[in-house]
Amino acid sequence: MTTTHATHATFTEANFHREVLENSQPVLVDFWAPWCGPCHVMSPVIDQLATEFAGRATVGKVNVDEQPALAQQYGIRSIPAVLVFKHGTLWSRLLGSRRSRFCQRYLQRNWRLPEAPRLRRHARA
Numbered sequence: 001m002t003t004t005h006a007t008h009a010t011f012t013e014a015n016f017h018r019e020v021l022e023n024s025q026p027v028l029v030d031f032w033a034p035w036c037g038p039c040h041v042m043s044p045v046i047d048q049l050a051t052e053f054a055g056r057a058t059v060g061k062v063n064v065d066e067q068p069a070l071a072q073q074y075g076i077r078s079i080p081a082v083l084v085f086k087h088g089t090l091w092s093r094l095l096g097s098r099r100s101r102f103c104q105r106y107l108q109r110n111w112r113l114p115e116a117p118r119l120r121r122h123a124r125a
Contacts, residue, residue: 007050009060013069019058021088026057031071031081033064042080 011019011029020027030046032039050059064071064079074083074090082094 007047007054007059009050009058011060011062011070012067016062016070019060020085023058023085023088026091027085028053028057028059029083029085030059030061031064031074031076031079031083032061033079035065036079039080042082046082 008030009019020029028046028049030039030042032042046059046061053059062070064076070076084091084094
C-alpha cells in the first residue's frame with residue numbers, strides 16, 4: 001500500500017508498478033533525497049501540486065537513498081528530478097527546482113486538466 005503524507009504519496013519499489021504505471025490518473029513522481037537542498041525547496045511545491053490536483057492526478061515522491069533501483073531504472077543522475085507519467089508511460093521530465101506556478105501550467109498543458117482553483121494567499125502582517 002502507498003504511504004500517504006499530508007498531501008503526497010510515497011512510492012517504493014514494492015508499489016511503483018501498481019501506483020504509478022498502472023494508475024489511470026496522470027502521475028507526477030518527485031525523485032529526491034533528505035540531504036538535497038534544492039529538493040527541500042521543491043518539497044512545498046510538490047505538496048501544493050498534490051493538493052491542487054487531488055482527485056485529478058496522483059503526486060508522490062521517491063527517496064533515491066531508500067529506492068536506488070528506481071532511481072537507476074529511470075536514469076536519475078541529479079535531483080530534484082520530476083517525472084511525469086501518463087497511462088503508465090514516462091511522458092516527460094523536469095529537472096531542478098521549479099516554481100509552483102510553472103509546474104501548475106506545465107501539468108495542465110501536458111495532462112490537459114482543467115485549471116485548478118487558485119489558492120488564496122493570506123495577507124502578510
